[in-house]
Amino acid sequence: MMIVMKEGATDEQVAHVVERIESAGAKAHPSRGEFVTVIGAIGDDREMIASLNLEGEEGVEKVVPILKPYKLVSSDFRGSDRHVEISGRRIGGGTFGLIAGPCAVESREQTLTTARAVRAAGAGFLRGGAFKPRTSPYAFQGMGLPALEILVEAREETGLPIVTEVMNLRHLDDVVEVADVVQIGARNVQNFDLLREVGRAGVPVLLKRGLSTTIEEWLLSAEYVAREGNGDVILCERGIRTFETATRSTLDISAVPVAKGLASLPVIVDPSHAAGRRELILPMARAAVVAGADGLIVEVHPAPETALCDGPQALHAEEFGDWVADVRRCVDLMGKVMAGEEAAVSA
Ligand code: PEP
Ligand code: MN
Numbered sequence: 001m002m003i004v005m006k007e008g009a010t011d012e013q014v015a016h017v018v019e020r021i022e023s024a025g026a027k028a029h030p031s032r033g034e035f036v037t038v039i040g041a042i043g044d045d046r047e048m049i050a051s052l053n054l055e056g057e058e059g060v061e062k063v064v065p066i067l068k069p070y071k072l073v074s075s076d077f078r079g080s081d082r083h084v085e086i087s088g089r090r091i092g093g094g095t096f097g098l099i100a101g102p103c104a105v106e107s108r109e110q111t112l113t114t115a116r117a118v119r120a121a122g123a124g125f126l127r128g129g130a131f132k133p134r135t136s137p138y139a140f141q142g143m144g145l146p147a148l149e150i151l152v153e154a155r156e157e158t159g160l161p162i163v164t165e166v167m168n169l170r171h172l173d174d175v176v177e178v179a180d181v182v183q184i185g186a187r188n189v190q191n192f193d194l195l196r197e198v199g200r201a202g203v204p205v206l207l208k209r210g211l212s213t214t215i216e217e218w219l220l221s222a223e224y225v226a227r228e229g230n231g232d233v234i235l236c237e238r239g240i241r242t243f244e245t246a247t248r249s250t251l252d253i254s255a256v257p258v259a260k261g262l263a264s265l266p267v268i269v270d271p272s273h274a275a276g277r278r279e280l281i282l283p284m285a286r287a288a289v290v291a292g293a294d295g296l297i298v299e300v301h302p303a304p305e306t307a308l309c310d311g312p313q314a315l316h317a318e319e320f321g322d323w324v325a326d327v328r329r330c331v332d333l334m335g336k337v338m339a340g341e342e343a344a345v346s347a
Helices: 012-023 048-052 108-123 147-160 169-178 193-199 213-228 257-261 271-275 280-289 318-333 343-345
Strands: 002-003 026-033 037-042 060-064 085-087 090-091 093-099 125-127 162-165 181-184 205-208 231-236 267-270 295-301
Touching: 002 012, 002 048, 002 108, 012 026, 012 037, 090 093, 093 108, 093 318, 108 125, 108 147, 108 295, 108 318, 125 147, 147 162, 162 169, 169 193, 181 193, 181 280, 193 213, 205 213, 213 231, 213 257, 231 257, 267 280, 271 280, 271 295, 280 318, 295 318
Parallel strands: 093 125, 093 295, 125 162, 162 181, 181 205, 205 231, 231 267, 267 295
Antiparallel strands: 002 037, 002 060, 026 037, 085 090
16 A cells, blocks of 8 residues: 655654554555655555555545555556665666676685776676575685675775675675675575565665566565665566577566566666676677666676686676777667766766
């Protein structure tokens, strides 16, 4: 249920509606816009909330049911094209977030070299995994905690906010302490305990779509995070598993406009994991931008042939400037500004 307050409703009127919702055992999620406040009333007992007759309360304009299974993240509740604020930068709402870096932090040297290159090329954020979800238990599993320190050093030097994955609750505090954005990987998209705890941690979340999750399931996972009070979720389409084997996964481009229409959240695309092959990343990135994506996350490495993880899909760090220049043309075409360059545009 969504309670839309009248323009100019007072704080007392909002507080009173919140109190009535909570007295019925439901949770109230007020959201103050420039002119209008809306309050989401989320609870298991829908009839009970309806029986509160909130239409009759002072300051209430109307009460609208949210029919979608996800509520807080639905575009019915907060509208579409919202942005997420990340350490002073944005993704969404007309700002395009380019996140780039190695699949995994392998060493200080490798990470700093990549961080400098992606920053020089125009990326707004640095990615790099400390903990890697590998299909084979014999594959490199990530450096673990020492990698987080390397990422901090890379941020200090380049100023790029860090995006890094958390795989389990055991490492959540350590990751949250350093990450500007916590990534939930495709394999953990339905790890509901982890989603809840990440929601409580209150740090922006990059939520990958699972290899076989429907868009609705993906948005319900985002709802788990939002329900804990953290609406700063960025959705990431990273390819799904289909019958096709020519690419690592099948990039579902339609997920971009579909998810953007259904949810209020920014949607970005990961062409690296979808394609699995370096030469396909640029055409897929272009398609994603033109389909309306709010950003991209791509893997870049100084020496992909020696990478410990996902080398075949890593872009060469020294060629990344040309790659970004190409993608930037599509970003311009869509009338968006690259995150990290907003000040330059408005100055
Ligand atoms: C990654 O970003 O390195 C990664 C493991 O992605 P995904 O969870 O989408 O496979
Ligand atoms: Mn990877």
